[in-house]
Amino acid sequence: MDGDFVIGGVFTFHYNIYTVIYQYTTKPESLKCTGSLIIPQLHFSRTMIFALEEINNSTELLPGIKLGYHIYDSCASVPVAVHVAFQLSNGHDPLFYKDDNCSQSGVVTAVVGESGSTPSISISRIIGSFLIPQVSHSASCACLSDKKQFPTFFRTIPSDQFQADALAKLVKHFGWTWIGAVRSDSDYGNYGMASFLAAAQREGICVEYSESFYWTDPQSKIQRVADVIRRSTAKVVVAFMDTTEMRLLLEELAREPIPLRQWIGSEGWITDPELMDFAFCAGAIGVALEQFLIPGLTYFLLDLSPTEVAASSVLTEFWEDAFNCTLTKEAGSHKRLCNGTENMKMLKNSYTELTITNLVYKAVYAIAHAIHNAVCQKTNVTTQCDKHFRLESKQVLSELKKVNFSRNGYPVSFDVNGDPVAFYELVNWQKSESGDIEVVSVGYYDASLPKGQEFRINGGINWLEDDTHVPVSVCSKSCSPGTRKVLQKGKPICCYDCIPCPEGEISNTTDSPNCVQCPREFWPNVERDACFPKPVEFLSFDEVLSVILAALSVTGACLAIITGVIFFCHRTTPVVRANNSELSFLLLFSLTLCFLCSLTFIGAPSEWSCMLRHTAFGITFVLCISCVLGKTLVVLMAFKATLPGSNVMKWFGPPQQRMTVVFLTFIQVLICTVWLVLSPPFPVKNLTTYKEKIILECALGSAVGFWAVLGYIGLLAVFCFVLAVLARKLPDNFNEAKLITFSMLIFCAVWITFIPAYVSSPGKFTVAVEIFAILASSFGLILCVFAPKCFIIIFQPEKNSKRHLMNKN
Template sequence: MWRLIMLCVIQIATCVDQGCRNPSKPLSGMSAPGDLRIGGVLPIHVDKIYPEINFKEEPRPAQCIQFRFENYQGIQAIRFAVEEINRNPSILPNITLGFEIYDSCTVLQRAIAGAMQVLSGHGQPLPNFKCRQEEPLAAIIGHSMSTYSMLLAHILGLYRYPQLLHYMKNVRLQMNSGREVFFDINGDPPAGYDIINWQYDQDGRIRQVKVGSYDTGVDHGNIFTVNTNSLQWGTGDREVPLSACSQSCPPGFRKASIPGKPICCFQCILCPPGEISNQTDSLDCFKCPWDTWPNLQRNICTSKSREFLSYEDPLGATLAATGISSSLFPVAIYILFIHYKDTPIVRANNYSLSCLLLISLSMCFLCSLIFIGKPEPLKCFLRQVTFGIVFALCVSCILAKTIMVVLAFKATMPGSSLKKWTKPLVSYCIVICCVIIQTFLCILWVLLSAPFPENNINTKIGTIVIECNEGSPVAFWVMLGYLGLLATISFIVAFFARRLPDSFNEAKFITFSMLAFLSVWVSYIPATLSARGMYTVAMEVFAILSSSWALVICMFVPKCFIILFRPHMNSKEHLMGKERSVSTNVKHL
């Protein structure tokens, strides 16, 4: 009975002992003895191969592959740092620093085994058990991959090993070379990189040449430096190669992609009118402000030129001089008529209306001056109104003279009752009525939509035309159309009165004057529609001067010629010599 009990106890103890043992496999690594140890688990190999499991034997461990030389350099850096510390008695006096580093092979099982091996010492890696009585573990360097580092942190946290990252943020060391090593708030050291240029040597082999550096730990100077003289480009030259596809677009142009070609290939398109680009290889053009315009190169915006019919301009000065000098001719004729007011030719052509017509003609010449000069609110307000009323006075005087000529000859017929309509008051009433209608139209125009000055940027490219906006184009053409109506009525009446006696008869002169007047203003319509800028105003001034001269020449030059050079025709006998033809001509009216 006792033998049976002892056999069971031995068997159970054997099973318990075998079950509590942690199977271990040899780990590759590097170590050095010391009074204090630094442990580490790093991936020297970065990949593994798992052998096939046939369930007939114990599974073999994963085979490590892809030796990573950079990681091996990290282990050597730890060894070098430990040796440097041990050689310097001022750092850890009377203490030798050792290390124990294992390859995790990027396998979780190996990482855990390495950590347990560092904690428990050589032999069986048992948790909560340390084989070594000496060489205490000072710190463990974690894995480079976050998954493995988190696993090691959980294991090491049970044994109260501190995380050095929190302390590393406050470390600032100076190396033997004088360079300082420190860490930012994230625990990262200053970045430092060498810029390497692959160059061919004389044998055609590739060698790595340092041509610059990037170092954020530099206290003074440039963080980024490149020695361009040491660079060798793919062409084998020291000069920067130019793109064989497209050249850079200078200012004034923009880049546009070429369909079907790579993105580095583009064409340079000139900026459209009104837009500029002030940078090389600009992707877009930008509009200039409203009062500026691009220069010829279209890389800067320059102020637009201002244009208006000025007195300093040769055209404006010529028109102004013509208007002033022309206004003196009606005044001279007026003085001549006053001097010869008692002669038959002056008395026979309605002396009072002739004087009023001469005064209005002088005002017609002078009103052209309002159109010259920089447009201002008052000038824009007055110029068309003055022109319309003064010309209405002029044309209405001619209309009254024409009507009075017809009435005078009609009144001489036997039994005619028109004699009461030949009084001077009738002619004055005709003039006043015609002028009042034009004045009413102008007042209505001003009240509804008065003219005003404006800066026109649409008429001429690159130029601001300062002009008077008529406010209502319809009102302007109605005013001008009314003048045309008066002139047309005068022309028709004078045309039918052309067969009256030739002596001192103004009908044929009025016919020619109205024909010339209408021709000028009919020609003005297409001319002003095709003109641009200040030439639009110049066309109207020219029409005013031309139509006024047409009236002066056709109406008064023949009379002045008779008064000055044919005085024998300015007599009552000459007038009476033509009386026989009066009755014949009147019958045809």
């Protein structure tokens, strides 16, 4: 149809090219399209015509201007698309203006189409050289957003970059990390899948396989792709394909029973009603383009008269196929002649099911608004348009970049890349009560919303075999808290093993890539998914071991007190008076302190208890050994004094004995004082002996001080032992040298074995060993020195006499 300004239209009415084998004897004919008519593409062309008639009848948009159109069939072929592009660029005006380099009077002002990305690329490269704008309704390849290569390209369909992001977020939302991918081997499929794979990688999704084919490929290649899908372990398949390739793939898969797969579809096929005959695809989910009702379009599509049909070769082909009749009787035709009774409103086929025609409708109106802004002037009263204005395509291109309007409540505008605002519906294939598959909207993806809010699912999704549970498609199951992921060698990052966290480390999230060390005073629980404070261990009073040691300590102290009471009651008897009774009472007092000082080692260490336990132990034991040493010296001196002319006892009487005990004890007090002043013991948390618990113990402060205290005790004990050995052959009834010898032997044995036991014992057992050594040596002293005397006093009083003691029976 001619007009004041002409708009071109390019659609894929057919998929095949009529090919002829030439012998190079005649001029080749123009390329022709053949095959079955594609009804959705017919919808597109009819919608373009409807929009143009609507605009021509409008009093607001381009008043007084008539828009014409030239619509071409590209049959999805690059050679044909190139031919169409040259026809659109050359124009149809037979006149040649000599004053110009090139005639532009009949050139289209803009082009609507093409449907596919690959033909659109070819057309844009040619007409773009002449600055002719192109507005596609269906070419979604992200590559067309490159304004350096395609400066005049616009579209009303969102770029596949947004679709790829939406599909990747959809897959991530349902936890699918192990998927298969198939695509059309075209610019739409290749660029779209490349964008999806990049987005999927950012989302942590792994692809088991990525296969492609084109509808013209041999059947063997399609069969190979189908076999890859059958053998795969991925339960989810993302198909970035056109309807034609998808139909061929599903037909091949339907030849043999296949494991159920969850299909994720691009807008290229997810809403195609012809594909919904494949029942094994029920539950498919994908992104679809937004639809809205165009008032009057349905009536226009169905309002076709035989006269109008006969004027168009495309409509004639559709009419004859739809009613199985022919408008012109041809020789050899078996179809009946159309008689005029055919009624479009009674027709039940795919023509009556509207597809995404609103995108063509938007494209036509966008071009019309651009022309309006270029040739019309708005006055105070009306809008005046100059239909004789010599409009150049570059002016339409400039105005097209700025269009911003709403039609039927839906906004239309383009960004700097010529793309619209991306909005997709999320749709799901669900079985109706009749058993047929229908497309149900379950959410949306709106790229204009803030990041993180673009994606929304309303729910109500049906999955494989009408299951309400989301299918699982992972290479490896999620690693629970307490474990970490270890990648399997030579496999994608989604394939991994779950390894328990090492000792002392935890992971508190699912699929943790590594474990973290607990703080020093914390330790993992059994599941190793949380850190808890380590239990603090010390020799407390509520432990069985502590109770036993405390009982022994109190028993020993009571035994020493009882012995003291017995000695005091019989203080005038020879057994008590022998060997200086004053030293005996002092020895019993020191033994009582030795037994009781072991109690300071039990309980939680504190700053004062740490200092007290070591110093009290050191001083009381020196006091004890000093008394034993004094008694030993008394025995030796007493026998030495019996020799004629000996005056020894005058130099070692009671005052000298007291001074000896005080002096020897004072040295230990001095050692302890220096130790406490310079580097005293202090409480410390031992975190090294056990990893899983804290040992609360007393640090020595100065190891030199500790071993000086022990060394001094040991030195006195050895000296006392030597003297006792020297006095062991003196008369038995008079002295206690043998008893002291045995007691010192036990004392030295205990403390010699104490040293390695103390160094090697862990934790609270170190304290227990020290208490045991104190009690053992104390019991050795009291039993060896005082038990025989108490036995004589209580059970053998006849021996407690001076006569018996002097052995003069």
